[in-house]
Amino acid sequence: MAFIHGAHIQIEALSHRYRAARTNALEDVSLTIEPGEFVALIGRSGCGKSTLLHIMAGLVMPTRGQVLIDGATVEGPSPEWVMMFQQPSLFPWMSVAQNVALGLVFNRRGHDAKRRVPELLELVQLSEFSDRNVQDLSGGQQQRVALARSLALKPKVLFLDEPFSALDAFTRASLQRDVRTIARELGITTVLVTHDVSEAALMAERAVIMTSNPGRIRRNVAIDRKAWDGGDAYQAERMSLMTAYEDVAGDSLQTSSLPPAASSTSSVIQRPPLEKTAVASMPVASVRRA
Ligand SMILES: Nc1ncnc2c1ncn2[C@@H]1O[C@H](COP(=O)(O)OP(=O)(O)OP(=O)(O)O)[C@@H](O)[C@H]1O
Numbered sequence: 001m002a003f004i005h006g007a008h009i010q011i012e013a014l015s016h017r018y019r020a021a022r023t024n025a026l027e028d029v030s031l032t033i034e035p036g037e038f039v040a041l042i043g044r045s046g047c048g049k050s051t052l053l054h055i056m057a058g059l060v061m062p063t064r065g066q067v068l069i070d071g072a073t074v075e076g077p078s079p080e081w082v083m084m085f086q087q088p089s090l091f092p093w094m095s096v097a098q099n100v101a102l103g104l105v106f107n108r109r110g111h112d113a114k115r116r117v118p119e120l121l122e123l124v125q126l127s128e129f130s131d132r133n134v135q136d137l138s139g140g141q142q143q144r145v146a147l148a149r150s151l152a153l154k155p156k157v158l159f160l161d162e163p164f165s166a167l168d169a170f171t172r173a174s175l176q177r178d179v180r181t182i183a184r185e186l187g188i189t190t191v192l193v194t195h196d197v198s199e200a201a202l203m204a205e206r207a208v209i210m211t212s213n214p215g216r217i218r219r220n221v222a223i224d225r226k227a228w229d230g231g232d233a234y235q236a237e238r239m240s241l242m243t244a245y246e247d248v249a250g251d252s253l254q255t256s257s258l259p260p261a262a263s264s265t266s267s268v269i270q271r272p273p274l275e276k277t278a279v280a281s282m283p284v285a286s287v288r289r290a
């Protein structure tokens with residue numbers, strides 16, 4: 001697939017309060033993400049990571065402030081930015097190729113499917129599964145199908161909301177590596193939400209640390225790309241990220257919800273609300289107002 005120019009993201013003084021809530025889920029959040037950059041949002045459960053990501057993607061409208069993607073205010077979903085959730089939300093009665101073609105079909109570009117789908121399946125290493133029913137794939141393979149579907153419309157931004165946390169450690173590690181490589185090669189701006197400091201050190205070039213009640217950005221930590229190969233550089237970056245997190249969050253990772261290592265499995269498997277599941281990686285969803 002050809003190089004895509006990743007988008008520039010500008011978050012300006014964003015605050016959000018859900019209708020039912022007494023406090024703000026986000027307060028005065030500002031952040032700039034450069035084209036092609038890979039940023040991880042980390043923080044404890046409930047600090048507003050998903051809320052921030054969903055506002056960036058136009059799935060939730062903020063109470064105050066705005067998000068600009070390539071200079072235009074985000075007012076809803078777009079084929080230019082796509083979201084992947086923990087559950088791949090595929091259509092179980094369709095084949096792998098049909099699921100990958102869906103984004104194209106919904107955006108009246110079904111005629112491109114014959115050429116694009118084999119290209120995308122090769123990218124996610126699923127060429128031999130093209131005609132297989134998606135129900136007969138493993139969880140990791142299903143996430144690869146969701147990734148291929150997300151990339152079909154050549155998005156400029158990929159939003160990832162803990163898409164690996166329901167997978168076993170081995171599958172997770174290979175998907176982490178492949179998603180990072182694909183995002184990098186295609187030049188897509190990527191924002192990953194994760195509880196997992198190890199995942200951030202392995203995938204991102206910057207970690208944005210958030211604190212809760214209300215959700216705020218506390219620190220930006222640059223990550224040396226050498227960490228992506230694992231080994232000593234990875235251990236060093238992971239340790240400095242943990243120290244930064246403990247500094248700002250004021251608690252120890254040993255007792256918090258953050259898993260200690262890349263190989264650990266998240267103890268809390270959270271299913272996204274139905275309305276989020278329904279739009280997983282599909283750029284055609286309606287805007288959720290809350
Ligand atoms: N639809 C909603 N209505 C009211 N409050 C909500 C809603 N969605 C989230 N919240 C609240 O907003 C805050 C931030 O939630 P959010 O889902 O963004 O956190 P998170 O950092 O993604 O957490 P996790 O790591 O557990 O997924 C939490 O206090 C949560 O309870």
Ligand SMILES: [Mg+2]
Binds near residue numbers: 049050051193
């Ligand atoms: Mg979340």
